[in-house]
Amino acid sequence: MDFELSPAQEEIVRQVRALCARFPDEYWRDKDSSHEFPHEFHHAVAQAGYLGIAIPEQYGGSGLGITEAALLMREVAASGGAMNAASAIHLTIFGMGPVIHHGSEELKQRCLPAIARGQIHCSFAVTEPDAGNDITHIKTAARRQGDYYVINGRKVFTTKAREADKVLLLTRTTPIEEVSKKTAGMSLFLADLDREAVEVRELKKMGRHAVDTNLLFIDNLRVPATDLVGEEGRGFHYLLDGLNPERILVAAEAIGIGRAALSRAVAYAKERVVFGRPIGRNQAIAHPLADCYAKLEAAEMLTMKAAWLFDARKPCGAEANMAKLRAAEACFEACDRAVQTLGGYGYMFEYDVERYFRECRMLKIAPVSQEMVLNYISEHVLGLPRSY
């Protein structure tokens, strides 16, 4: 057993920290309050080659694993950029999996290098107003017409669509009534996000205001058949391959945000003097922070194990799910404790912990709810009967 990072992994952590240090809390505070996409940060990450961390070398990436991607995302979030920073690049880091593994050579050559360079922003449209965790019930339909598919439907919670040039779009090419298994008949496209045919309506939300979340109305979007990822009808299976890496990365992001919150809280607890002594000397302040630290460490162990399993091509569904469960929980607790430690100041925008708190709440819901993770563990790990 070896818990040590390799020298190259250590170097990635160090250099990502150095990069992120140029984008301090003030930067993120400003982007969050002005609802502005962090273009400067995105550009810096792209320039330094990190967007292509998990994209194979022959398509302009560095061909590294989910372990390295998780370290990257942890540091990006831990810098204080939290979900605003993570979500600005998250989809490029992990979302291209289906294209890499199943896309045609032509599609990969055409799109991946530009995506790795950050020249093409890509959005991810899977969830629909009436289909979330029960994803097989999506209604967005793609009909073949010669060399094109014509797509109609609605998508919700589509991240970054305002910035996106392309969208990885899950559709039904065969209606659910006509397939033998409900997971069949779905197809994935890496389509141009043509504003003529797609209306992007931004949704107002609790936090992470620098990166938009949207409702998409797709009305006769014409997509060339060459933008189809892999085979028609197998989209759901392609997407499944990407679920575990996404959970691992989200867990790493949660740990990063938890660390950011904890470090601000610890610094404050050392400095803030009440009744003639630093508040950190009170165990009512210190113990919860120590507890949060231990929980974040434990979640990190699980996350890195899941990443290691994935990169070693071993089954990691249980570990990836549990990592996301524990990390989202530990992160939420750390952010909550940080707000509590800072008291009234913790509630104020300029002390940043309230921003982490607002953003991290999302991680108990996305990309999969804590409850669905527990369902997974009950059914697939413990062998209990399925409840839904």
Place this chain on the structure above:
Amino acid sequence: MKILVPFKRVPDPATTIRILPDGSGIATDNVKWVINPFDEIAIEEALRIKERLKTGEVVLMTIGQSNWQEQLRTGLAMGADRAKLIVTDKPLDTLTIARVIAKVVAEEQPRLVILGKQAIDDDSNQVGQMLAEILGWPQATFASKLEIEGDRCTVVREVDGGLETVAFPLPAVVTTDLRLNEPRYASLPGIMKARKKELKEIPIESLGLDLTPKLRVKELKAPPKRQAGRKVGSVQELVKLLHEEAKLI
């Protein structure tokens, strides 16, 4: 143009330093090691010169144990071309270090040696000056701006009360000040390439130098705890105290 950048490995400036109970050194467990920040500025400047001239080679070197490779790899990831590690586990004094660097200079024949004005651990501020003296080369210390034209170098130095501009022929030794540049962070492809770049380990004994230290650190002590300040009632009282008690005026 070939540029040699010698650097020292030091504890991360963000690390809290603890002195060993017997005062013989600092506790190194849990210490994160980094390239001395002034030396990192030197690496950055060397890379910028190479990029401006569109030709040349940046060679890094350090003197220490085998695991100092890590910091050399960091420099290679930033963009340096190759590295030399002079391996020793003995503590060396500044003059010996300057002599070791001079040996590498004799072998590499660089046109320019750039290094930090001082290391942030012992703050000696001696190696650059000693090296220039040993080599018989011009030196410009505390550089805050550096320009090269043909075989001449112009350096703006930060000196007490202002700036001094000096011009001199190459080869030369330049030591860097804080405001010379802001070092880059390495790109991911840079990190990957660094693993494959040449990093040569050379046992210090093979250089044929007398390594007996002329200087010995006898004891390290933490600075005394700062005393709490005192409020005074008037300017007159302050002046009186500064004169009679603190004896500052």
